[in-house]
Amino acid sequence: MTVLVTGGAGYIGSHMVHALLDAGERVVVLDDLSTGFDWALPQGASFVVGDAGDQTRVARLIAEHRIEAIVHFAASVVVPDSVRDPLGYYRNNTVNSRALIEAAVKGGVRHFIFSSTAAVYGNPERVPVCEGDATVPTSPYGSSKLMTETMLRDATVAHGLRHVILRYFNVAGADPLGRAGQSTKGATHLIKVAVEAALGLRPKVEVFGTDYPTPDGTCVRDYIHVCDLVRAHSDALAYLRTGGDPVTLNCGYGRGFSVLEVIDTVKRASGADFKVELVGRRLGDPAWVVAASDRARAVLKWQPHFDDLESIVCHALAWERKLLTHAS
Numbered sequence: 299m300t301v302l303v304t305g306g307a308g309y310i311g312s313h314m315v316h317a318l319l320d321a322g323e324r325v326v327v328l329d330d331l332s333t334g335f336d337w338a339l340p341q342g343a344s345f346v347v348g349d350a351g352d353q354t355r356v357a358r359l360i361a362e363h364r365i366e367a368i369v370h371f372a373a374s375v376v377v378p379d380s381v382r383d384p385l386g387y388y389r390n391n392t393v394n395s396r397a398l399i400e401a402a403v404k405g406g407v408r409h410f411i412f413s414s415t416a417a418v419y420g421n422p423e424r425v426p427v428c429e430g431d432a433t434v435p436t437s438p439y440g441s442s443k444l445m446t447e448t449m450l451r452d453a454t455v456a457h458g459l460r461h462v463i464l465r466y467f468n469v470a471g472a473d474p475l476g477r478a479g480q481s482t483k484g485a486t487h488l489i490k491v492a493v494e495a496a497l498g499l500r501p502k503v504e505v506f507g508t509d510y511p512t513p514d515g516t517c518v519r520d521y522i523h524v525c526d527l528v529r530a531h532s533d534a535l536a537y538l539r540t541g542g543d544p545v546t547l548n549c550g551y552g553r554g555f556s557v558l559e560v561i562d563t564v565k566r567a568s569g570a571d572f573k574v575e576l577v578g579r580r581l582g583d584p585a586w587v588v589a590a591s592d593r594a595r596a597v598l599k600w601q602p603h604f605d606d607l608e609s610i611v612c613h614a615l616a617w618e619r620k621l622l623t624h625a626s
């Protein structure tokens with residue numbers, strides 16, 4: 299029995315592949331390398347370059363490797379890009395996921411774990427936001443993921459594909475052993491941007507908006523360490539294997555940090571006093587997004603190990619330094 303990881307050469311996917319191999323699982327990675335890197339993959343995984351929506355290829359992989367479970371990461375993930383190119387996002391995230399789910403059903407795959415996002419909530423009606431709260435995405439990215447959630451639930455009712463949907467909050471950090479990290483060029487996510495500024499790779503960090511209804515006026519987010527997020531996937535796999543019912547779960551810690559708090563933490567952890575510029579709001583940013591995480595803790599027995607912004611930032615810094623050493 300083998301686990302198929304789509305998008306396994308990407309940031310979160312590569313951490314998942316390490317965790318699965320560490321646990322003694324057999325792993326096949328399907329990744330089109332549009333944003334991932336083949337060097338990010340550990341030795342023990344079989345690797346196929348290709349599209350998660352290529353049903354012929356996926357059907358062959360399922361049959362050849364007797365795929366028992368699919369962990370589906372492959373997606374486009376930049377919110378502003380999705381506003382510029384909605385149809386590209388619906389193709390890559392929704393249409394390809396539909397094809398993958400159909401191939402999974404036809405191939406008799408038992409378990410499916412899907413990477414969804416807090417973006418499905420849009421501007422949450424309350425914080426912490428619960429899984430049952432209204433889903434009103436404010437970007438094509440969020441909509442593309444919400445549509446896939448719907449398809450998965452319907453496919454489960456009709457065809458018995460058992461699934462767990464995980465809604466990620468703000469993922470950051472890197473493998474504490476230094477084996478994987480966020481390597482995307484031109485990153486837009488706050489911790490990556492601030493860490494790059496701390497190492498002199500950017501001249502400054504811009505703070506998008508200081509007039510939000512939050513304690514210091516900047517947006518608040520629930521930053522989750524990538525290894526704790528991956529742990530939730532491993533727990534989800536164990537849950538499904540022991541007969542767990544389909545479920546949708548938030549993946550965050552249930553507490554938030556403001557943009558200024560994040561920047562302070564990066565400055566403290568790095569010892570670098572980089573330039574910070576206060577600018578206007580970025581379009582579409584909700585003020586406050588924090589997960590209610592009790593359901594994941596209760597259902598999956600999920601126990602995070604790195605619920606600490608300092609550790610998240612230190613691991614991100616260590617990875618960035620490693621990238622720098624390899625580049626030079």
Ligand code: UDP
Nearest residue numbers: 486487488491504505506517519557580583
């Ligand atoms: N942010 C910022 N400067 C940056 C990048 C992000 O002020 O260079 C803010 C952004 O406006 C948001 C928060 O940091 O309020 C988290 O943004 P990010 O892009 O990391 O994740 P998102 O919550 O949008 O998925």
